[in-house]
Each structure stands twice: as structure tokens, then as C-alpha cells.
Amino acid sequence: MPEKVTWEQINRSGNKLLAPAYKSNGHVFTSGSVGSDPVTKEIPEDVAQQTENAILNLEHVLKHSGSSLDKVFKVLLFVSDGSFGPIVNEIYHKYFPHQPARSCIVVGFPNKKIKVELEAVAEYKELDPKL
Incomplete structure (x- = not known):
């Protein structure tokens, strides 16, 4: 049975319509992580900073799901403009x-400030409950 990773488990607030991730059969499937600043929640104008933030936000979800960036084997990357490549x-x-395997899709985000979003599939191990 898939196990939902909650916003409370990753110590973040988020969209209540979705979970930040699900774990099943040794894999973690994340929702999309955008480039908002993890502290201020502001979305920077700079695509490089958004990309860095999005990856760090993804890393946070993976860490709290028992995984890490080096365990990622599939990435789905969304960008608002192909020239950002x-x-x-x-x-x-x-x-x-x-x-890791990757697809990149040019999309129109509902929030026009967003330029980058990524989601991932990674391997995970059970977290030590003492941590």
C-alpha cells in the first residue's frame, strides 16, 4: 500500500490538495517542486536562482522521505521558456x-512568476525513527 508523505513530516506548509510525495515498493514519487525561496517563500525573478531553489526544495522532500538526490533515477523538468535550457x-x-533519466517540457504555469518546476522518482530506505 502506498504511504503518503505529509507536509507535517517534511516540516513545510504546502498545497493542501496534494501530498509532497508518496512512497511505495522502495521508491519515492515526489510532487513538483518550484523555485520559491525555502525560507521567505518568495519566487525570485532569476531563472538560475529558481532552478537552484527548486532542486533544494526537491532535496528537502527527498531527505524527509528517506532518500536523496543521488538516489533519483527519473526527473520530470518543466520550464516556462525553452531558451532557459x-x-x-x-x-x-x-x-x-x-x-538520471529526464524529460523536459515547456509549459505555461498558472503563476507567471514560476519558470522552473521538477518532480522526481527515487529509491528510498526507511528512516531511523530515532533521528
């Missing part, structure tokens, strides 16, 4: 040097 790829490669 070189900037996004430069930052992406710093965090994913192991080159």
Missing part, C-alpha cells in the same frame, strides 16, 4: 552528475 542544465548538472 542552458542555464537550467548548468545548475541541474551540479546536483545530478549521475545523469
Whole structure:
């Protein structure tokens, strides 16, 4: 049976219509992580900073789900403009040097400030309840 990861479990507030992740059969499936600042929740104008923030937000969800960026084997990346590719790829490669499978789709986000969003599938291990 899939196990829901809640906003409370990852110590963040979020969209109450969805879970930040689900775990099943040794895998964690995340919802999309956008480039908002993890502390202020502000969305920076700069696509490079949004990309960095989105990956750090994803890393936070993975960590609190018993996984990590190096356990990611599939990424779905959304960008609002295809011309952002070189900037996004430069930052992406710093965090994913192991080159997980990836798709990249150009989309129109409902919030026009958002330029980058990613979701991932990763392996996980059970967290030690003493941590």
C-alpha cells in the first residue's frame, strides 16, 4: 500500500490538495517542486536562482522521505521558456552528475512568476525513527 508523505513530516506548509510525495515498493514519487525561496517563500525573478531553489526544495522532500538526490533515477523538468535550457542544465548538472533519466517540457504555469518546476522518482530506505 502506498504511504503518503505529509507536509507535517517534511516540516513545510504546502498545497493542501496534494501530498509532497508518496512512497511505495522502495521508491519515492515526489510532487513538483518550484523555485520559491525555502525560507521567505518568495519566487525570485532569476531563472538560475529558481532552478537552484527548486532542486533544494526537491532535496528537502527527498531527505524527509528517506532518500536523496543521488538516489533519483527519473526527473520530470518543466520550464516556462525553452531558451532557459542552458542555464537550467548548468545548475541541474551540479546536483545530478549521475545523469538520471529526464524529460523536459515547456509549459505555461498558472503563476507567471514560476519558470522552473521538477518532480522526481527515487529509491528510498526507511528512516531511523530515532533521528
